[in-house]
Amino acid sequence: MPLVTTGELVTRAAQQRSAVAAFNIITLEHIEAVIAGAEAAQAPVVLQVSENAVKFRYGRLLPLARAAVAAAERAAVPVALHLDHVQSDDLLRQAPGAGFSSVMYDAARLPYAQNLTATRTAADWAHAQGLWIEAELGQVGGKQGQPALDAHAPGARTDPAQARAFVADSGVDALAVAIGSTHAMTTRTATLDHDRLERLAATVDVPLVLHGSSGLPDAELTAAVTGGIAKVNIGTALNIAMTGAIRTHLAAHPEAVDSRTYLSAGREAMARAVTGIVRTLAGAIA
Numbered sequence: 001m002p003l004v005t006t007g008e009l010v011t012r013a014a015q016q017r018s019a020v021a022a023f024n025i026i027t028l029e030h031i032e033a034v035i036a037g038a039e040a041a042q043a044p045v046v047l048q049v050s051e052n053a054v055k056f057r058y059g060r061l062l063p064l065a066r067a068a069v070a071a072a073e074r075a076a077v078p079v080a081l082h083l084d085h086v087q088s089d090d091l092l093r094q095a096p097g098a099g100f101s102s103v104m105y106d107a108a109r110l111p112y113a114q115n116l117t118a119t120r121t122a123a124d125w126a127h128a129q130g131l132w133i134e135a136e137l138g139q140v141g142g143k144q145g146q147p148a149l150d151a152h153a154p155g156a157r158t159d160p161a162q163a164r165a166f167v168a169d170s171g172v173d174a175l176a177v178a179i180g181s182t183h184a185m186t187t188r189t190a191t192l193d194h195d196r197l198e199r200l201a202a203t204v205d206v207p208l209v210l211h212g213s214s215g216l217p218d219a220e221l222t223a224a225v226t227g228g229i230a231k232v233n234i235g236t237a238l239n240i241a242m243t244g245a246i247r248t249h250l251a252a253h254p255e256a257v258d259s260r261t262y263l264s265a266g267r268e269a270m271a272r273a274v275t276g277i278v279r280t281l282a283g284a285i286a
Contacts, residue, residue: 001077001078003069003101004080004101005132006132006231007102008080009046010230013207014230018225018281018282018284019210019225019229020044020045020046020231020281021038021278022047022084022232023046023233023238024233024238025049025064026053026056030238031067031068033271034047034271035047036271036274037270037271037273037274038075038079038274038275043077044079046080046081047079047080048082048233048235049065049068049082049084049100050085051083051087051106052085054091061083061098065099066098066099081099081100081101082103083095083098083100083102084104084233086103086105087107092105092125093125102132102134103122103133104134105118105122105134107135108135108137108139112166115166123172124171132174133174135174136175136176136178137158137175137178138157138179157178157179157180158179158200163175163200164203164205167206172206173206173207174207174230177197179193181212181216182215183236185212185214192220194223194227197229198227201228207231208229209229209230210231210233211233213234214234214235215236221280222283232277237273238273241269242267243266244269245268
């Protein structure tokens with residue numbers, strides 16, 4: 001089916017007090033696995049390409065983006081394409097021509113005033129191009145190239161009053177909030193500040209986004225959705241599934257040289273992970 005927009009998926013989820021899953025993709029196998037997993041769960045999904053993934057692909061956005069668009073157009077469920085954690089203005093400006101309906105502009109590393117100024121400029125440009133835009137306030141941490149961060153340190157979490165002002169002054173369509181999760185976690189041991197989430201949901205009038213969701217156990221994920229999160233970002237969980245399956249396959253078949261054999265195992269493992277996560281999120285409103 002044709003590509004849908006991230007904005008319509010997230011807006012509908014927010015209205016229904018549910019959440020749409022957004023998975024970060026790096027390879028064609030990621031793309032195929034996310035769509036297959038979403039089709040098994042019969043749920044819409046967002047494919048996300050991060051700035052770090054673009055750097056991995058020799059700095060070229062179009063090859064991965066065009067693969068994602070081609071796969072999405074053949075999917076049996078609605079699929080949107082989102083450009084994630086963009087810090088480069090040059091990359092931001094490539095989004096409309098590459099099939100993206102939305103971007104997450106990431107200036108959260110900057111002091112508040114500079115974050116606001118940069119995000120306002122990005123939002124004005126994005127809206128002029130018809131793009132839906134997400135930003136971040138607070139410090140989720142854990143991204144490649146960032147210093148280590150304690151998600152529970154004073155000042156790391158998003159302040160509700162500041163978030164309300166930031167959304168009003170920046171004009172963004174959604175806000176990623178720091179409430180205790182961390183990017184790139186390989187264990188599902190994170191705990192969220194649900195009281196803060198409740199206050200954010202009551203204060204901020206745009207959909208809320210949760211980054212670093214791979215580190216959350218199922219109970220925390222479902223509580224986040226019932227608490228007001230409308231978009232849940234997942235990346236590391238797919239890489240854990242893929243790498244684990246490939247390691248297992250190669251250990252059992254040390255003679256293997258055909259990459260299709262172990263990439264198939266990795267792709268199937270990622271698809272199962274996607275289905276499980278999507279069903280967990282759906283269970284939050286069941």
